[in-house]
Amino acid sequence: MNIWRDIKGTIQPFWITLRNMFRPTVTIQYPEQRAEISPRYRGRLILTRDPDGQERCVACHLCSAACPVDCISMQATEGEDGRRYAAWFRINFSRCIFCGLCTEACPTLAIQVTGDFELANRNPLETVWEKEELLVDHCGQEPDYNFYRHAGIGVVAGRGENPGEDKPVDVRDLMP
Amino acid sequence: MATYIFYILGIIAVVATAMAITRRNPVHSIIYLVNSFFALAMLFYLLGAPLVAAWEVIIYAGAIMVLFLFIIMMLELSPGERADRQGPGPLQWLPVLLLGAALIGCTLLLLKLDPAGSQNIPTWYASPRDFGYVLFHEYALAIEIVSFQLLFAAVGAFYVGRAGGRKEAGGIK
Amino acid sequence: MPEWLLITLLILAKLGLVFFVLLTLAAYLVLAERKILGRMQLRPGPNRVGPFGLMQPLADVIKLLTKEDFIPDQADKWLFMLAPGLAAVTALLTFAVVPFGPPLTLFGHEVPLVVCDLNIGVLFFLGLSSLAVYGMTLGGWASNSKYALLGAIRGLSQLISYELSMGLALVPVVMLARSFSLNDIVMAQADVPFALVNPLAFLIFLISIVAESKRIPFDLPEAENELVAGFHTEYSGMRFGLFFVGEYINLIILGSMLTVFFLGGWMGPFLPGIVWFSIKVLLVCFFFIWVRGTLPRLRYDQLMHFGWKILLPLSLLNVILTGAFLLWRQG
Secondary structure, rough: OOOHHHHHHHHHHHHHHHHHHHHOOOOOOOOOOOOOOOOOOOOOOOOEEEEOOOOOOOOOOOHHHOOOOOOOOEEEEEEEOOOEEEEEEEEEEOOOOOOOOOHHHHHEEEEEOOOOOOOOOOOOOHHOOOOOHHHHOOOOOOOOOHHHHHOOOOOOOOOOOOOOOOOOOHHHHHHO | HHHHHHHHHHHHHHHHHHHHHHOHHHHHHHHHHHHHHHHHHHHHOOOHHHHHHHHHHHHHHHHHHHHHHHHHHHOOOOOOHHHOOOOOOHHHHHHHHHHHHHHHHHHHHHHHHHHOOOOOOOOOOHHHHHHHHHHHHHHHHHHHHHHHHHHHHHHHHHHHOOOOHHHHHHHOO | OOHHHHHHHHHHHHHHHHHHHHHHHHHHHHHHHHHHHHOOOOOOOOOOOOOOHHOHHHHHHHHHOOOOOOOOOOOOOOHHHHHHHHHHHHHHHHHHOOOOOOOOOOEEEEEOOOOOOOOOOHHHHHHHHHHHHHHHHHHHHOOOOOOHHHHHHHHHHHHHHHHHHHHHHHHHHHHHHHHHHHHHHHHHOOOOOHHHHOOHHHHHHHHHHHHHHHOOHHHHOOHHHHOOHHHHHHOOOHHHHHHHEEEHEEEEEEEEHHHHHOOOOOOOOOOHHHHHHHHHHHHHHHHHHHHHOOOOOOHHHHHHHHHHHHHHHHHHHHHHHHHHHHHHHHH
């Protein structure tokens, strides 16, 4: 009968809550204990270097274009050897939503996410991170990748002389 | 002493009622009316009928005035009616404060007349049992008639207040 | 004259003691509720302030006292300022009639452990519980905010729905004890508590006091996910604190009323009366918290239907049945 089902449905939750009272809690007491961060956690952003110790960033603005909240801004400039880099690079972490789209857009794997999430600050201006603070001394999650071995600096070697590159095809030779 | 308290309480009741019927803001007049009911309840207590005093508070101040308040709120009269809202001037809060203070003073006087609590009441005294006995023996017929009248009124109100007209009501069933 | 003075001093001492215990208990009941609710949801509850969070009530009071006391511009100012006091005072006053222990002998006097043993204690309780709604209603109306007004209207309609059955559930108790005095009612339960004699009245009264306490299955006047905070939406600082404390004092008082009317008051074997009384009241309070952790909120019309169409006829039937039983037993 329906009324018995209703009565059972009213009594049963009481038993469940009472049982839960004597179970261990699942809370992590944060400052003392720390949660285990998953390897793919998207936290604070960093600018990594390539294995040679050079900056990876070529200031292509793709991360800044991909950013849904427009929190990345930079100024591009060129070194004497024709190498592009960022004159300044700025991430406003009070706007960042930690979506990781910038890392997906980056062609040189320069901008990467880390597991760090402790960005709270009393002064909102200090949540804006400059290039010096963002730049780290390691390769991040891709230790072997080196963009400049293949491309990037103004082509010095002449066409077709880079490693692994074919000679340019002379179209006039292709006559039948 | 009891006589003085009686007259003070009577004056409080009359003044509070007069204030109630002259207020423009209906919620304020309800507050005055509740004040007056309290004075009446104290009067009953003074006359040795604590049961009636309690009923006065429970039924009139506690239930009927609450119903009034409910209806006033349903009418959506906002407290911010311009004419009535020149800040909390002394004219607005002084009378109710004076009346309340007088009521509390009377209560303290009543307590002083009888410091142990409330066991011996100044004048004659009707216990709940006596009260019930008189109500349901000597006046049983009157009580029954009144209660039937209330029942008829309730049925009538239900009949009048049915949703929609007679036809729709038949359809709903 | 010293006789008179001694009695007055005893009354004052009792008053102060009851006041102090009640307020402290209310503050710690808040902590207990947060702890117990936390445990039911697999989290530890507040545990930062002091050992096990035991200083939390103190921190809460300091926070409430130092907050800004805000009055909305369009509000009815004096009603707005008065309403929280009304809510807290009506809650505190009710405890005056609660007998919390057997009479004590002190300085050669027999001191009844009740602030004031009124011979119409039941009615005093009913009267104050029906007046308690004024604080909530006037506060909600005076705020001049739609959420507060809706909360106040809901509180009023809730009151009229359950108050009648609450009063009627007490009629069998009065019939069984043959007195309106709470002390006599406790005395009448020396053998068997009324909860076993008349379980239906116990159940109706239990449901009614949950509605009276405006707590979760019936917390329509507050309904935080519909009405922001219901009738106290516009309140801040210690005025809100008074509403809050009033709610928890009300909880203790309703618990002690249930204890007095149905669970035998301070009657119990082995332990002294006060201990039994405290154990029973705290158990009832735990039950209230348990209910809050378990049940969802009812809808506005469901509560009114339940009050008028189920509780009221049942309690009327119960009155008639109890009367018939008493007459039959008398022969």
